Amino acid sequence: MRILVLPLLALPAVMLAACSDQEAKGDAVDFRPPTNQNRADFASTLGLRFHAMDADRNGTIEQGELRANRVARIMAMDANGDGHVALGEYEAAQLTRFDAADKDKDRVLSSAERDAAGWGTRNRATTSTK
Structure with a gap:
């Protein structure tokens, strides 16, 4: 033995x-292992992601708080055009983005759907920092 x-x-x-x-x-x-993410789980992380970008902790995201490769995408979420993105604007835009990528409308984003939508390609293609 x-x-x-x-x-x-x-x-x-x-x-x-x-x-x-x-x-x-x-x-x-x-x-990258195949993964599925449901809409509720995605939504539950948005506040944390928003606050991680809000460097001055004033409740909004301004251009100066963003890495150069994120400015255009995040600032496009400024629905009211006031020059900064509030949490509500960020959440609404991200959920709209999720829904657009969820082609079969099952409220679950598969790896294939994420890849087809180009999610993550910006992060892998660029390594610039703020």
Whole structure:
């Protein structure tokens, strides 16, 4: 029994080393597991995402608080044209964006729907910072 236990304990270490070796070679870099996100879960994160961008904590997002690659997209959410985006404007625009990407209207955004809508491509294509 003792002879069988030692090889079994070594197996996870061998598997981990093999996975790390593949990642180091770049084989797993582009892998993204398929995921589904329902509309309610998406909506529940909007406040946190908004407040993360509101650097001065005044309840609105202004151009100066955004990274250069986000300015046009976020400022387009300024529905009343006052020069800054309030939480309500941000939430409404993001939910409209979700609904447009949800092609089968099941209130769940699949990986395929996200990819078809181009979600995430801006973040991978640019690495500029504020």
